[in-house]
Amino acid sequence: MLDIVVCFKWVVDEAFIRRTSSGDLDFSSVDYKISEYDRNAIEAAVRLREEYGGSVTAVIVGAPEAAKGVKDALSRGPDRAVFAEDPLFRDLDPSQTASVLGQVISSKTPFHLIICGEGSGDVYSQQTGPRLAEFLGIPCAAYVQRLTVKEEKVMADRKVEGFIEVDILPLPALVTVLPDIATPRIPGVKDTLMASKKAVIKVGKNELTAVPPPLLKTQSLKAARVERECEKFTAEAEGIKRFVAALQKRGVLK
Amino acid sequence: MAGVWVLGENREQLFELLSIGRSLADKYGTTLAAFAFQDTQAARDCIARGADRAVVLKYRGQEGPLDVFMPTIVEEVKGKDPDMLLIASTYRLKELAARIAERLKAGLCSDCIKLVFNEEEKSVEMERLMYGGSAVQKVVCLSRPAMATIPPGTFEKAEAGSGPGKEGDVDEIVQTNEPAVTMLERKVREREAKDIREARTVICVGRGFEKKEDIKLAEELATVLRGEIAGTRPVTEELHWLPESLCIGLSGIQVRPDLYIGLGVSGQIQHVTGLRDAKVICAVNRDANAPIFGVSDLGIVGDLYDVVPKLVDELKKGF
Numbered sequence: 301m302l303d304i305v306v307c308f309k310w311v312v313d314e315a316f317i318r319r320t321s322s323g324d325l326d327f328s329s330v331d332y333k334i335s336e337y338d339r340n341a342i343e344a345a346v347r348l349r350e351e352y353g354g355s356v357t358a359v360i361v362g363a364p365e366a367a368k369g370v371k372d373a374l375s376r377g378p379d380r381a382v383f384a385e386d387p388l389f390r391d392l393d394p395s396q397t398a399s400v401l402g403q404v405i406s407s408k409t410p411f412h413l414i415i416c417g418e419g420s421g422d423v424y425s426q427q428t429g430p431r432l433a434e435f436l437g438i439p440c441a442a443y444v445q446r447l448t449v450k451e452e453k454v455m456a457d458r459k460v461e462g463f464i465e466v467d468i469l470p471l472p473a474l475v476t477v478l479p480d481i482a483t484p485r486i487p488g489v490k491d492t493l494m495a496s497k498k499a500v501i502k503v504g505k506n507e508l509t510a511v512p513p514p515l516l517k518t519q520s521l522k523a524a525r526v527e528r529e530c531e532k533f534t535a536e537a538e539g540i541k542r543f544v545a546a547l548q549k550r551g552v553l554k
Numbered sequence: 555m556a557g558v559w560v561l562g563e564n565r566e567q568l569f570e571l572l573s574i575g576r577s578l579a580d581k582y583g584t585t586l587a588a589f590a591f592q593d594t595q596a597a598r599d600c601i602a603r604g605a606d607r608a609v610v611l612k613y614r615g616q617e618g619p620l621d622v623f624m625p626t627i628v629e630e631v632k633g634k635d636p637d638m639l640l641i642a643s644t645y646r647l648k649e650l651a652a653r654i655a656e657r658l659k660a661g662l663c664s665d666c667i668k669l670v671f672n673e674e675e676k677s678v679e680m681e682r683l684m685y686g687g688s689a690v691q692k693v694v695c696l697s698r699p700a701m702a703t704i705p706p707g708t709f710e711k712a713e714a715g716s717g718p719g720k721e722g723d724v725d726e727i728v729q730t731n732e733p734a735v736t737m738l739e740r741k742v743r744e745r746e747a748k749d750i751r752e753a754r755t756v757i758c759v760g761r762g763f764e765k766k767e768d769i770k771l772a773e774e775l776a777t778v779l780r781g782e783i784a785g786t787r788p789v790t791e792e793l794h795w796l797p798e799s800l801c802i803g804l805s806g807i808q809v810r811p812d813l814y815i816g817l818g819v820s821g822q823i824q825h826v827t828g829l830r831d832a833k834v835i836c837a838v839n840r841d842a843n844a845p846i847f848g849v850s851d852l853g854i855v856g857d858l859y860d861v862v863p864k865l866v867d868e869l870k871k872g873f
Binding site: 515533546 | 646664682693734779804812827853856860865868
């Protein structure tokens with residue numbers, strides 16, 4: 301039996317972000333989604349439960365509009381959800397998110413294993429999982445591609461530059477997972493109907509000991525620009541010749 | 555005590571961090587320290603390349619997960635109170651950095667690609683990408699120390715002789731605590747579908763190709779340039795002319811080759827995001843107004859079916 305907590309985030313779908321002519325970002329027509337990495341994390345949690353028995357609790361920290369995401373997450377197989385909800389939770393830095401997650405998890409849901417996506421689809425700072433492990437004082441392995449559970453221990457294949465490191469973590473523990481851990485299912489109509497019957501435990505800001513002050517301040521957010529030389533050549537023999545000469549000059553022909 | 559500290563898994567990463575670390579340390583008016591793992595010679599070479607102090611962190615016995623050094627590093631920071639920690643963004647160090655930051659209650663800028671010292675505030679403004687590369691976020695840490703992870707390859711390596719210290723002792727710190735996580739083994743990664751993230755030359759197939767068979771044109775160019783083939787999202791994930799693992803862009807992989815050549819690639823932001831770190835970007839497109847030309851260094855305006863064979867012939871002459 302394995303009680304699993306899986307954390308997820310409700311994020312802006314970046315495909316809907318427009319760029320104004322002045323280089324600002326236009327969020328006026330954006331839609332939201334469960335961060336892709338977290339969909340794979342949820343799938344991994346549900347498959348572990350199918351294999352070893354136990355439960356899956358999906359935990360989210362977010363603003364009230366993330367309620368849609370809670371239902372989406374539950375349609376993907378978890379047994380229940382814990383939703384730490386407050387308008388202030390729309391913009392937390394990774395240390396704040398980890399603190400709120402940590403407080404909610406330790407007070408509301410006993411666990412053996414916490415699974416987080418490697419990073420979020422919007423900010424992608426890849427800090428929340430390891431920070432949460434540290435907040436809770438439990439062992440951690442990040443960028444895990446494969447998980448096996450055996451006798452109060454979890455074996456994690458984690459990706460490292462050039463090789464795979466196979467680590468053994470005593471439970472309770474936290475892992476952050478890479479997308480190849482599991483391909484997410486596409487919820488059917490029945491899954492969506494079942495999702496609305498599952499328990500959602502809501503936790504307000506006043507139920508927490510404290511939300512710590514931010515440690516990072518965003519000064520600006522601008523559309524990314526790529527600055528290049530933009531030199532054009534014709535398709536005539538002469539143009540091609542000059543193009544190849546330009547490549548040679550830049551030292552990229554080997 | 556103060557200082558700028560750099561931490562990397564290997565020499566290359568350390569040397570790169572030393573160059574940005576040196577310039578920040580000078581602006582802070584403080585010293586530069588380098589932390590290496592296991593490799594005493596790498597630590598020593600850091601002194602020749604500008605570090606005022608070098609430390610090597612050593613395992614007590616066998617090598618294991620790097621996080622065994624976390625408490626040691628946290629204690630060092632608490633004792634010596636550095637201004638800033640710069641850490642290479644590798645898989646293991648990204649995790650380690652986040653956990654150190656949490657222990658210290660410090661702000662951490664992940665995958666920072668630009669650092670600018672603000673003289674008035676005596677703080678460092680850091681830039682990083684958000685929303686899959688379509689946005690640049692500028693942040694400052696509200697903590698001491700300030701922390702950043704920096705992707706390998708972001709800065710040039712510091713050269714020997716560029717710093718004040720030529721020689722110096724390497725401090726050795728041996729692992730003090732028992733690891734919570736133990737390493738069972740290291741496995742060589744099975745050869746995945748070709749990993750083009752490390753390719754020096756990438757030829758990208760776009761929707762300008764009319765049918766799958768025509769990709770052989772791109773392959774001919776790749777052969778003569780000794781490059782690898784990749785594709786845009788329509789060509790990989792939608793048409794499946796190429797494996798999905800070769801998809802460059804927001805929904806695929808990020809590449810940073812010396813040379814990228816997009817053939818019949820229109821240049822949507824979702825794709826361009828995946829190649830913004832390429833050294834030289836080239837495009838072949840018959841539409842002179844295609845957005846790809848706006849983000850290219852060199853472009854040929856013409857039909858790829860006409861241009862590519864000519865280009866292959868011209869390149870062959872040079873070899």
